[in-house]
Amino acid sequence: MEPILKARGLTKRYGKVTALNDCDFELMPGEILAVIGDNGAGKSTLIKAISGAVVPDEGQIWLDGQEVAFRTPIEARAAGIETVYQTLAMSPALSIADNMFMGRELRAPGIMGSLFRKLDRPRMEKFAREKLTELGLMTIQNINQAVETLSGGQRQGVAVARAAAFGSKVVILDEPTAALGVKESRRVLELIRDVKNRGIPIILISHNMPHVFEIADRIHIHRLGRRLCVIKPQDYSMSDAVAFMTGAKLPEGVTEVA
């Protein structure tokens, strides 16, 4: 089977810091791929390079076998890659509904929409409310509330709901449950399964080992700016994975490159 998303030799330097160092990457169709690694290992930089938020200094990326070079997240989105960034990417002063539809707003039917380009607020609000309800985020009282008035966890929920609702080829989630409560985290995991069941592959960055081992089909272990190895959760224990990613042990057939 061909990978749906493939990268080779990705390198990204920030001044003196090399955040990505000749990194390879593969995502198979329909799978949930977890990416784990220490803080600062370069996981976020990797998915930013894939989703167009950062232009890598070197390296190539293929989507569905076609070489691609996204220069902006908009291009990646147009190609069907939907991302929840660690920093969430919300406009604080705008409402939840506005944020969910940012960049792909719905227009009112008829002449108001086509000529006067009026937004279809009721439809957007209804859709946003549904998606949040699915995530159990109905504790949000008002869909027109500004995002800045939400708690950290609520904000994260909104971002995840947005990506899940719109992703068509690949959905990327950078630590989607970091700020979430037990209940909300569970909902996100269920949502990830839903997305997978729709046939869409998912990249999940997480520090939560139980979650990762529960849900991932394969685990990409990232260390010092590059892929150390890819393991199947059935083949290794959580403590092995932790040992690999922290450098306590080396997986077979890999010699660490300092």
Next chain:
Amino acid sequence: MEPILKARGLTKRYGKVTALNDCDFELMPGEILAVIGDNGAGKSTLIKAISGAVVPDEGQIWLDGQEVAFRTPIEARAAGIETVYQTLAMSPALSIADNMFMGRELRAPGIMGSLFRKLDRPRMEKFAREKLTELGLMTIQNINQAVETLSGGQRQGVAVARAAAFGSKVVILDEPTAALGVKESRRVLELIRDVKNRGIPIILISHNMPHVFEIADRIHIHRLGRRLCVIKPQDYSMSDAVAFMTGAKLPEGVTEVA
């Protein structure tokens, strides 16, 4: 034993939202008190009210038996309450060392310090480096790096190190491990124990149940803006706690107030 920190009837409204609703609170000397609750339950607002970052609309707070009313975080800090906020409170453009000593900078010895008020950069940098090493955050390459160039997890590590290093009466941590990796989270838990061993009580907000049950002496369960109950981890199972905080079950002797 008298509580070191006590609050009664705290209420805080944000426009239409009531984030704290007649909430009580108690922290005993030398203990680790975990605060758990759903997203948006009002946990962050509670500790902001205690640490002076938010002035409650109603209610009183006692520190060491004395009634206090902090109007700014500086006043709370002066009283020995050190807080890691969920939003971290760092100046992105300044260095790690500058951020750690913000508001309590060290001055150079001799006339340079007293008259010319020169900062003692070497001493501040040495101290910062030590504290970060204790946390295992030596992956930070340069102590004079601007905070904005750190990964999310590294930033959180710096904030925790700051609070642990300076807290004298109470240390408050709002989801200190949310963005941290496995290794780094473990270090933070160890650090919390160290602080406790120095006799300083800690308030820990966390969504990580295993961590909470491992480390807390008592658990304050927060729900819908108020304290639902306080339990001991020995007396209940994790699933009970989760059931209480999500409203699936009611602890004995409590009747839910909608």
Next chain:
Amino acid sequence: MSNDARSVSGSYEAGLKGAAEAVAEFHEPESALKKLQHWLHQTPSAVPMIVLVVALLVFGALADNFFKAGTLSTILQQIAIVGILGCAQTIVVLTAGIDLSVGAIAVFSSVLMGQITFRYGVPAELSIVIGLILGTAMGALNGILIARLRLPPFIVTLGTWQILLAANFIYSANETIRSSDIAEQAAALQFWGYSINPGGVKILYAVFLMIALVAIMAYVLRHTAWGRHVYATGDDPAAAELAGVPTKKVLVQVYALAGLFCAIAGWVMIGRFGSVSPTASTGQLGNIQSITAVVIGGISLFGGRGSIVGMFFGALIVGVFEMGLRLVGTDPQWTFFLIGALIIFAVAVDQWIRKVAG
């Protein structure tokens, strides 16, 4: 081996069964005061409106001639140009930018319209179109420098302000085209200076134009995707970019549209002043005047917050203060002094009401 994972989460997530799904709702006593507070909070232009009403009442009490229809319509016509420049400034400020060149674009456009007609004998209607296009191009130049080269708006427009103003003087050779010549040969240039006179009160077309522009922009900013993108770009440009807003394109469009508004203001200037003068004070002061209107109107200079209707009230407040003080009879130096004080006062009241309204 992954079964340990499942059991781990399972070990406590069992507690989730039957978790409450209810929305945490807090029912507040909905007193009239609360409702008012809520409304103030939801309607950013309400506060400047209140300040305006108070100012009207105060001056009405102080000066006999104030509450005459003629005086009020004079105030409206005096703010017509600032109001249109304010539309330009509003969209720029909403993107967290600032445009110091608005006045220069307006004056240069008016000079271009006049000179193209009189120097080259182009029909006035065509000159107007050319002037509007050139004004838009000047704005677009700002936008390109800001969006593509990532230069700070303040410094870019500080530069283009000087450049355009100098170009204006050089091109026009400091020559004024006289009102009577325009009226004879190119009446279209003076279109916005015409008026209707219901019941003897003269209201310039320019006033209607300003109100129409404010209304259109209020609609565009509130009810179209583009408007939302303008807000998002100003709110947090990095986030907007990640969320899929083509922020660079939006910025170029915003500055170009601002340029168009300025060129319209230039056209209105001809109607209003009769003549075409490269030395019009708007070239020097238009930026400060429009920014003042924007800020008194409650629009944040940090971008993303505020409404264009607020700007309109802001412009009106300044107009009312200026006219009111004149009628009360202060000398020009004292007027200058008091307007300074009143600007601060208006914003302080705004801030205070917002705080009370929480």
Next chain:
Amino acid sequence: MSNDARSVSGSYEAGLKGAAEAVAEFHEPESALKKLQHWLHQTPSAVPMIVLVVALLVFGALADNFFKAGTLSTILQQIAIVGILGCAQTIVVLTAGIDLSVGAIAVFSSVLMGQITFRYGVPAELSIVIGLILGTAMGALNGILIARLRLPPFIVTLGTWQILLAANFIYSANETIRSSDIAEQAAALQFWGYSINPGGVKILYAVFLMIALVAIMAYVLRHTAWGRHVYATGDDPAAAELAGVPTKKVLVQVYALAGLFCAIAGWVMIGRFGSVSPTASTGQLGNIQSITAVVIGGISLFGGRGSIVGMFFGALIVGVFEMGLRLVGTDPQWTFFLIGALIIFAVAVDQWIRKVAG
């Protein structure tokens, strides 16, 4: 029951034993170019310095009389006042503020020093002290309005600019005090106009004062806690407040200190021009000039980034351009035009070098 918790974490954290402690280090080829890039990145004032050197070389080649000691010392004395106002503007801009009133405070302070001496017969030395105190008070007023009432700096200083300028005209009755009278009766007022003449080149005391103030402030901002607090306040005020910076106090102090610098600039103005003139154009243009210096110097208008040494180079760049263009013999409108273009160009070069140095 809590033993299940321990076992849960234990279940995988066992893997941590023996985890690597090494710092993730990436050794780069340390080429000369890389080193240069790194230095440019670390030294925010380097870029304006380079622009300055290039400007010097270009004008040296174009104008015969440019590279004379006299010309260069003239440039320095021409930027002395802007440089001192720039110190005031720098600290304000570092807090993410802006001070439009700097010029007005300077002119009003100079008028106060002069009038207090001549109108009330106070000894010149005492008048100077009173003038400096009053200037500081004007700045503090800005600070209080901004910090305590949380009003936007732009609008507050826009207001005080008008208020102080009007007060200046009203108080002075538009009267200029002549140079010869001051020289006779109150020579201390002209102190900064004295000069040393090494090798026949005249260098004003004012020039040394400007350089000293820049050096002192560079030290204060870089090496004292207060300086760090200024940066933190501008960087993210909410975070600084939570981290324990008394941001309101810092803001009041910053604006008060800015007021003091402006008053010093006012004193220097008397020395430089000989006379005390309430109509000095610094009152109108000092704000734009100092902001131009600050921004060309690479200080971010969003606060928290940049160095005061950069501002100094920024002021020099403008001074060199103006003098150079005069010597080349461009006509004033073209000078105005070219300075506009060069402002944009300087910032574009700055941005470009930063990007390349990334």
Next chain:
Amino acid sequence: QDAVSACLITKTDTNPFFVKMKEGAEAKAAELGVTLKSYAGKIDGDHESQVAAIEACVADGAKGILITASDTKAIVDSVKAARDAGVLVIALDTPLDPIDAADATFATDNFQAGLLIGQWAKATLGDEAANAKIAMLDLGISQPSVDVLRDQGFLTGFGIDTKDIAKWGDEDDPRIVGNEVTAGNEEGGLKAMEALLAKDAGINVVYTINEPSAAGAFEALKAAGKEGVLIVSVDGGCPGVADVKDGVIGATSQQYPLMMASLGVEAIAKYAADGTKPAPTEGKDFFDTGVALVTDKPVEGVESIDTAKGTELCWG
């Protein structure tokens, strides 16, 4: 170096008056083979740019400087420094204070210019002058000397007590409806007139600082249906004279900037050639280039020329 170099420093270079002055100087300089560099203040009353310009001229080795000073007292030190460096300094349009601070002065008497239109307005109104309602449209709140001189000259000519002659706006004569500032352009004139009309619709005499502001004031009066109001002004530019001809302006005092400028350039060329300095007009301490009242409605006792003659003499 053979070419004589000279500098022209004007108050601003946007006001047509100074633009024409510059053109006159340039034409003369080209004729005499003098290199002329021009400088100007950035705004009305910009004294500091003029100081910087003098310094640049000295640094550049100019033989002579022609200056229309923004602040006649404050500029004296810089002028002295230039003269000490061997540069001939000639004040144009506005005498320095003291007048001998410059080597020579070619000027118009701005007070006289104001006085003429004041007398004309008074004579035109006749007995009505006692009940006149006067709008005063001045230049700027910083009250530069030309502003004060023209304003106070007009009031003196009209027979109104000026109180402090060094300041406008302190008069308490009830005939004055109010003072407004115009920045000397159409926009300012229009707005100022609108405001004063709102204050008192019965205004029948309008003093304006210059002709552009007069044109603006006329637009406001026209819009208010008061086209018969008497407007007086100062300058004598060609559009201004045309406005007198069209009846927009009743009378204007004409000045001669081109003459000042070309005389100045000639003087510098002469000084460079043989070191002689120009002499003042007999009986005055400056060389008066004169002022003439232009109107098509002459009145008894005030000397004037008609617009035909005015058009012949006008400066642009």
